[in-house]
Amino acid sequence: MASLSRAASAQVIADDAPRLNPHSFQLAALSAPAVLFTFAMIAFPFCYAIWLGFHSFSATGHSRFVGLDNYRKLIGDIEFWNGLYVTFALYFLGLALQIAGGIYLAILLFNAKRLSGFMRSLFISPILLPSAVAGMMWIIILDPSIGLANYLLSLVGLPPSEWIASPVWVIPTIALIDTWHWTPYVALIVLGGLQSLPQNVFEAAQIDGASPARTFWRITLPLLLPTIVTATVLRSVDLLRFFDIIYIMTQGGPGNASNTLNVYGFKIGFEYFNIGYASALMLTLSTIVLGVVLTLNRLRKAVAW
Amino acid sequence: MSSTLSAAWARRLNTLQLVLVGIFLLAPVVWMVLASFKQSSDVIAYPPTLLFTPTIENYRALIETTPFLSYAINSIIVTVGSTTLGIVFGVPAAFVISWTRVSWPAVLTLAARMVPGALFLLPWYILFRNLGMIGSYWPLILSHAVITMPIVIWILLPYFDGIPRSIYEAAQVDGCSVTRVLWRIALPLVGSGVAIAAILAFVFSWNFFLFVLVLSTSDTKTMIAASFNFVGEGSTRWGVLMAVATLIALPPLMLAMVVQRWLVAGLTLGAVKG
Numbered sequence: 001m002a003s004l005s006r007a008a009s010a011q012v013i014a015d016d017a018p019r020l021n022p023h024s025f026q027l028a029a030l031s032a033p034a035v036l037f038t039f040a041m042i043a044f045p046f047c048y049a050i051w052l053g054f055h056s057f058s059a060t061g062h063s064r065f066v067g068l069d070n071y072r073k074l075i076g077d078i079e080f081w082n083g084l085y086v087t088f089a090l091y092f093l094g095l096a097l098q099i100a101g102g103i104y105l106a107i108l109l110f111n112a113k114r115l116s117g118f119m120r121s122l123f124i125s126p127i128l129l130p131s132a133v134a135g136m137m138w139i140i141i142l143d144p145s146i147g148l149a150n151y152l153l154s155l156v157g158l159p160p161s162e163w164i165a166s167p168v169w170v171i172p173t174i175a176l177i178d179t180w181h182w183t184p185y186v187a188l189i190v191l192g193g194l195q196s197l198p199q200n201v202f203e204a205a206q207i208d209g210a211s212p213a214r215t216f217w218r219i220t221l222p223l224l225l226p227t228i229v230t231a232t233v234l235r236s237v238d239l240l241r242f243f244d245i246i247y248i249m250t251q252g253g254p255g256n257a258s259n260t261l262n263v264y265g266f267k268i269g270f271e272y273f274n275i276g277y278a279s280a281l282m283l284t285l286s287t288i289v290l291g292v293v294l295t296l297n298r299l300r301k302a303v304a305w
Numbered sequence: 306m307s308s309t310l311s312a313a314w315a316r317r318l319n320t321l322q323l324v325l326v327g328i329f330l331l332a333p334v335v336w337m338v339l340a341s342f343k344q345s346s347d348v349i350a351y352p353p354t355l356l357f358t359p360t361i362e363n364y365r366a367l368i369e370t371t372p373f374l375s376y377a378i379n380s381i382i383v384t385v386g387s388t389t390l391g392i393v394f395g396v397p398a399a400f401v402i403s404w405t406r407v408s409w410p411a412v413l414t415l416a417a418r419m420v421p422g423a424l425f426l427l428p429w430y431i432l433f434r435n436l437g438m439i440g441s442y443w444p445l446i447l448s449h450a451v452i453t454m455p456i457v458i459w460i461l462l463p464y465f466d467g468i469p470r471s472i473y474e475a476a477q478v479d480g481c482s483v484t485r486v487l488w489r490i491a492l493p494l495v496g497s498g499v500a501i502a503a504i505l506a507f508v509f510s511w512n513f514f515l516f517v518l519v520l521s522t523s524d525t526k527t528m529i530a531a532s533f534n535f536v537g538e539g540s541t542r543w544g545v546l547m548a549v550a551t552l553i554a555l556p557p558l559m560l561a562m563v564v565q566r567w568l569v570a571g572l573t574l575g576a577v578k579g
Contacts, residue, residue, distance in 0.1 A: 026482060026483040026484055027401050027404065027405060027483055029484075030397040030398070030400065030401050030483065030484065030487065031397060031398045031401040031402070031410070033393065033394045033397070033398075034394040034395060034397070034398030034410065034414075034454060034458070035398070035410055037394050037450065037454065038410060038413055038414055038454075041425075041429075041447060041448070041450070041451050042413065042414065042416055042417055042425070042451065043413065043416075044428075045424075045425045045428035045429055045432070046416070046420070046424070046425070046428075048428040048431075048432075049424050049425070049427060049428050052427060052428065104326075105326055108319055108322050108323045108326065109323070111315075111316070111319045112316075112319055112320065112323055117565070120565065121561075121562050121565045122327060122330075122331060123326075123327060123330060124565060124568065125330070125331065125334060125558060126330055126333075126334070127561075127568065127572070128508070128554075128557045128558050128561040128568075129334070129512075129554050129557070129558070130511070130512035130513075130514065130529060130553060130554065130557065131512070131514060132512075132514045132529050132532045132533070132553070133337075133532070133550045133553050133554045135536075136337075136532060136535070136536060136546055136547070136549070136550040137333050137334070137336070137337040137547070137550055138333065139536065139546075140336075140337075140340060140348075140543050140546070140547065141333055141336060145351070146349050146350070146351045146353070147353075148336060148353045151351070151352050151353050180329070180330065180333065183330075184330065185572060188568070234572070237418065237419055241421045241422075243421075243422070243423075243514075243515060244514045244515065247514075247518075247533070248514075248532070248533060248536055249536075261421075262421050262423065265421065265423055266423045266515075269423055269426070269427050270423075270426075270430075270519055275427055275431075278423070278427060279424070279427055282420075282421050282423055282424035282427070283424065285421050285424075286419070286420045286421060286424060289419055289420070289421075290419065293419065
């Protein structure tokens with residue numbers, strides 16, 4: 001009897017059809033905690049947030065179905081449009097700086113063939129810092145009256161800056177801080193791409209007498225494009241949801257000059273307790289993130305080789 | 306001859322640029338650590354000073370005048386709890402995903418990385434409040450497991466995929482149940498992967514700001530959540546603020562040095578091969 005069932009299970013394995021596997025019950029049991037957890041903590045809250053977005057809440061906690069009112073309110077909300085502008089200003093500025101800086105650092109690291117593990121880890125140490133810590137750290141460096149940054153400016157004869165206290169400079173400054181924080185990450189991704197490039201192409205270019213600049217623009221960069229788009233996707237997801245450093249450093253200020261959609265939505269939800277409206281805003285932001293990611297994924301397919 | 310000469314110069318130029326970029330990347334961290342050891346008069350000295358008599362006064366003040374130690378204990382409870390939960394849920398899940406090649410659950414766990422965290426925070430807050438769990442560690446541990454579990458799953462998937470199927474099949478022919486295959490055969494083979502996943506999960510859970518900001522109360526406040534309050538009071542006590550920042554940064558900096566080769570994999574979760 002035992003040998004019979006053993007033969008039967010061996011037969012199933014030979015068919016290589018997982019769905020007929022006699023162990024499917026055990027497989028389901030093994031994955032059940034993770035699946036249940038994902039539904040309870042991700043899928044259900046997501047659906048709940050959609051429901052919240054269609055409702056309005058009174059001070060006593062009673063909910064009322066309001067249809068698309070929250071979304072209509074969004075269109076007329078000047079703070080929403082400001083948030084959208086701030087979010088994308090920070091996104092484009094930060095992304096351009098990080099991608100350019102990341103490619104630059106990756107090439108430097110690639111050319112330095114002998115780089116010890118310790119040196120490498122020094123270069124990536126900003127990635128390891130919690131963004132809250134990065135924010136705290138830059139607060140004292142950028143202080144207008146006693147900060148190191150203004151002192152360095154004065155050394156090269158430049159006038160002091162108000163940095164994050166200035167409505168004009170706050171977004172460029174935060175883009176710079178995020179660039180400091182995540183350029184090594186982009187560099188590591190691009191470095192991975194560089195190391196996997198076929199070397200014979202470069203040898204051929206050298207034999208043909210192509211200048212280093214020409215080799216970079218005509219060969220290296222086009223071959224790296226898929227990797228660069230991947231890095232762009234990953235940074236886009238974070239940059240469009242920018243929150244931590246702004247909340248630590250400026251809380252959206254001065255005025256509303258750094259009030260990204262994520263910061264604005266957080267304030268609506270957890271400082272003004274307007275749950276329905278905050279959910280509608282967060283879903284809108286999610287849609288924007290998804291739209292950008294899908295667009296970039298199309299681009300990734302277009303530049304694949 | 307000239308080409309080897311210019312190659313040497315190119316190498317020197319490359320090193321020089323690396324040093325400059327390295328200074329830009331590291332100087333702020335060094336400045337933070339230095340400031341944490343400065344007396345209050347040195348912290349606000351202008352022009353900023355590199356030469357000062359170091360003091361541990363800021364760290365002492367931190368421990369004596371703030372509930373910093375209890376914040377640190379809360380941080381450890383939440384991080385260890387969520388890492389453990391991530392491992393307990395994630396390891397069997399990664400094994401099943403690798404076995405069955407059904408990958409949509411792994412993709413679904415990534416949803417939390419795409420969507421703004423506050424979208425989940427609102428429903429979580431309502432649910433946890435209705436369940437009477439606000440004030441306990443559970444909302445913090447569960448919400449942070451949303452970060453740790455995908456890391457564990459995505460780090461371990463290639464490890465499980467790398468085990469030859471013939472080993473599983475041989476075990477099954479011998480009458481081994483799936484659970485036993487996981488425990489006795491697969492898990493010992495992916496031990497190093499579990500360690501890497503655990504460290505990465507720990508670092509990312511430790512560093513995460515948004516969830517604890519909302520879900521912690523004064524009794525369960527973690528260091529990261531408290532940092533926001535320290536910033537509010539910080540303008541008068543910058544040395545203390547930098548001591549907080551240094552202490553929060555220490556565990557991830559040390560741990561991540563150990564796993565730096567896998568760091569990109571932990572950050573990208575399947576989008577690129579680290």
